[in-house]
Amino acid sequence: MMKSAEGIYINIHEAALVNYPAMILEVNRSSFGLTSHLVTDAMGNKAYLQTPFNTPWRTIVVSDKATDILSSKIILNLNEPSKIEDVSWIKPMKFVVYGGRCM
Numbered sequence: 001m002m003k004s005a006e007g008i009y010i011n012i013h014e015a016a017l018v019n020y021p022a023m024i025l026e027v028n029r030s031s032f033g034l035t036s037h038l039v040t041d042a043m044g045n046k047a048y049l050q051t052p053f054n055t056p057w058r059t060i061v062v063s064d065k066a067t068d069i070l071s072s073k074i075i076l077n078l079n080e081p082s083k084i085e086d087v088s089w090i091k092p093m094k095f096v097v098y099g100g101r102c103m
Contacts, residue, residue, distance in 0.1 A: 001069065009066045014058040015079050021047050023058065024097055039097065 001011045014023055021038040028035070038046040057078055063069050084090075 001066065003066075007064060009063050009069055011061045011069045012058070013061070013075060014056050015075065016054070016056045018054065018056075019047075019049075020053075020056050022097070023056075 001009060003009050012025065021040070024037045024039060026035045026037060027033075040046050059074060059078070061069050061072055061074060
């Protein structure tokens with residue numbers, strides 16, 4: 001989530017990354033432009049795909065209140081239900097992708 005100088009909250013999200021690489025957003029700090037790149041594998045390839053295939057979905061949600069974005073059901077509604085019945089062992093954590101590698 002980002003917050004603009006004008007107080008606008010912007011959330012960019014992706015999901016349903018099934019056999020498809022994650023997206024990295026590169027920010028141009030002078031123009032505030034965004035450029036997307038797909039994470040490559042160790043050989044530098046972005047994906048191995050065979051038709052038919054599904055691409056992940058990506059959303060951009062904009063609001064003047066961060067709580068409105070957090071209370072939005074769009075992410076819940078776009079994802080498939082979990083196939084994992086017992087999710088008690090899953091613990092939230094933070095990670096950073098830098099140069100296509102998780103840190």
